[in-house]
Amino acid sequence: MNERLHSVLAQRGVSPESLAEACEVDPKTVGRWLGGRVPHPRHRFRAAQHLRVEETFLWPALLLNAGQTTAGLDVELVGTHQNRASVPRDTWLSLLKGAQEQISVLVFSGTFFAQSNPHVAKMLAERAAEGIQVRLCFGKSNGQAAAIRGREEGIGDTLAAKIRASLTYYRPLLSEPGCQIRLHDTTLYTSLFRYDDQLLVNPHVWGQPASANPLLHLKRVDATGWFDNYAQSFEAVWATARSWTPDQEGTSSRGQD
Template sequence: MANDRLRTAMLAAGLTVDSLAEALHRDPKTVERWIRQEQRQPHRTTRVELAKLLKVREVDLWPELGGSPRPAAVETELVHLYPSRSAITGAIWTELLTSVSTSMDVLVFSGAFLVEQYDLIPLIRKKATEGVRFRILVGDETSQAVKQRAIDEGTPGGLEGRIQLMRRYLSDVVGLEGVEVRTHSTVLYNSIYRFDDDLLVNGHAHGALAGQSPVLHLRRAPNGQIWNHYIKSFELTWKNANPEPEAEE
């Protein structure tokens, strides 16, 4: 089983197999084996140096080192914890987006950064022709929940405008086979981004922008509880949301 924690931490640090191998004075093939085989660990001195380079703890890369009493499902579900959404590198977002092969679900108020920074609309067009299913939930800018959120984060009127912009962007793909867009008026406790079996959960803190708040990177695991917990939240919001009408010709 691959060590996805190590792979993700390397991406977050902007390091490749070759650059990490050079920094640790190790053969790139050795580093590749650490990634491909989760049970394979460097010697302790190398682990310490590696964790320092990646700015994580050893136990974040190899949970078994901590002798944690937590259930295995919890350990295997959590890939990485980011201190903020803005701490997730462009390389990670791009990898998650371009690797989607089955389904992508998004629950946000705006989420316009996905279009403006990562070219979401052309990606939806391309992936939809390959059979990928997209379900995208954006806020209803006229709802009280959105208006209050804008006030709380200190951007009255700004959030509403970003949502209108996102809905305009998405109007170009509404109606494509496998693409559904809905608006919701729920109090948004978390933004959710699902890429097949990977899930990013961006928690929201009162008075802070979403980009300033921590993000859990989860991966679906057998009998995993956290993944299902957040997916249920998405499904409930989806069920009560309003479908976006197709643009008139």
């Protein structure tokens, strides 16, 4: 079974019938793809284009068939950190200041992001004024995903309070052109911090806060590596998230850590 194709269809909200229509094939053919069959090249191209992913993400066996290896992933991995707190503050600042095209953040609460740099909102506004695309995606405080995560970490409603508290830092960005803030209600396996072709990936271990887990620093090398897989997951969550409306979300001064 092609789990990746199943997952992408679900993330994009695309039915097998819609994919079949886009690829000009019978729905039964898409069923066979979902069952593990690799499509013809022209159909692979259309399917990947329609779903906005790389062919090799949906069918990684193509890399092996072409005689390629995953050795390039070693080049992508700039460094690792034992936990998020061990990342030097200068690293966060230099990445934020050095971005030329985009700054994209995906978290549940991300309170540390502002608390480690009280001027982060001002800096993001300045980068946006310079033409940088700023996208911040936080968890929906009253959503199911945040509630489940809070229970898993054993902190109950504290995570929801942390989300509301964190959002207060970014309220000034709502009126800034080039800045977007959205809320997601998605199971989050990693927190992501993207600065152009640099990406900090903070995996989530079940039952532990993200701050206690390792962090990977990746640099984009090509479209077949880890970087693009994580970047695509950001885009998938961003596409389903809704714009933050403070009056509806509410605010809180609780739960900051």
